[in-house]
Amino acid sequence: MLDRKPYHHGDRRRALLGASLDLIREAGIHAFTLREVARRAGVSHAAPYRHFRDKAELLAAVAEEGFDRLTAAMRAAAAKSQEPFECLQNAGLAYIEFAQEHPEHFLVMFTVNVDENLHPSAKAAAHRCFAALLALVTVSQDARQLAGMRPETATRIAWTQVHGIAELALRGQLGFGNKQELREFAKLATQVFGCGLQLTASCQC
Numbered sequence: 102m103l104d105r106k107p108y109h110h111g112d113r114r115r116a117l118l119g120a121s122l123d124l125i126r127e128a129g130i131h132a133f134t135l136r137e138v139a140r141r142a143g144v145s146h147a148a149p150y151r152h153f154r155d156k157a158e159l160l161a162a163v164a165e166e167g168f169d170r171l172t173a174a175m176r177a178a179a180a181k182s183q184e185p186f187e188c189l190q191n192a193g194l195a196y197i198e199f200a201q202e203h204p205e206h207f208l209v210m211f212t213v214n215v216d217e218n219l220h221p222s223a224k225a226a227a228h229r230c231f232a233a234l235l236a237l238v239t240v241s242q243d244a245r246q247l248a249g250m251r252p253e254t255a256t257r258i259a260w261t262q263v264h265g266i267a268e269l270a271l272r273g274q275l276g277f278g279n280k281q282e283l284r285e286f287a288k289l290a291t292q293v294f295g296c297g298l299q300l301t302a303s304c305q306c
Contacts, residue, residue: 113148113151117138117139117142117149117152117153118159118163118166120139121133121138121159121160122205122206124141126205130160130209130212130213133156158220160209161213161215161223163205163209164206164209165222165223166206167207167210168227168229168230169230170206174195174198175192175195175230175233175237177195178195179191179192185241188240189247189259189291190291190295192234192237193287194263194287194288194291197266197270197283197287200270201283204271207271231256234256234259235252238255258298259294262290266283
């Protein structure tokens with residue numbers, strides 16, 4: 102079977118990533134195969150191996166793209182304010198909204214175990230995403246708007262909060278009828294998070 106389209110190198114890779122997301126959206130990650138991705142992309146069964154070693158490497162590429170997009174979304178949202186905690190809060194809301202708008206990326210990002218040795222660029226993208234959140238937490242602490250615990254600890258607390266909301270919302274377990282209700286809840290929850298950390302200002306966790 103020959104490729105059905107005269108893809109340029111970058112175009113074919115982009116097509117394979119797009120087909121991967123379509124397959125995950127329709128059939129779930131457990132039905133993911135390179136053969137089916139190739140079929141959906143309109144290329145030969147051998148074509149994916151010109152870009153990815155195996156299925157794990159293709160999924161790592163999907164995860165990398167997702168982390169980079171999430172990082173960009175959080176930074177763009179944070180930049181809408183000059184007030185440190187509001188910047189952090191905006192980034193948290195953007196995290197939850199990203200999960201709603203890109204559920205396939207989000208699933209792969211936090212389901213696939215990205216091997217740091219085999220997929221260093223994907224792992225680096227995940228680290229950049231955490232670093233973006235860490236930077237916002239650190240600025241809020243410097244402005245005395247968050248407790249003076251270790252920045253990494255405060256960042257993990259912030260991350261687990263917004264990630265939990267994002268996961269539950271994706272599963273339809275929060276009971277909200279629309280995205281606006283979810284956003285209002287998330288805004289309240291992140292505000293409570295900030296107040297909670299203020300109350301633990303003496304904590305040396």
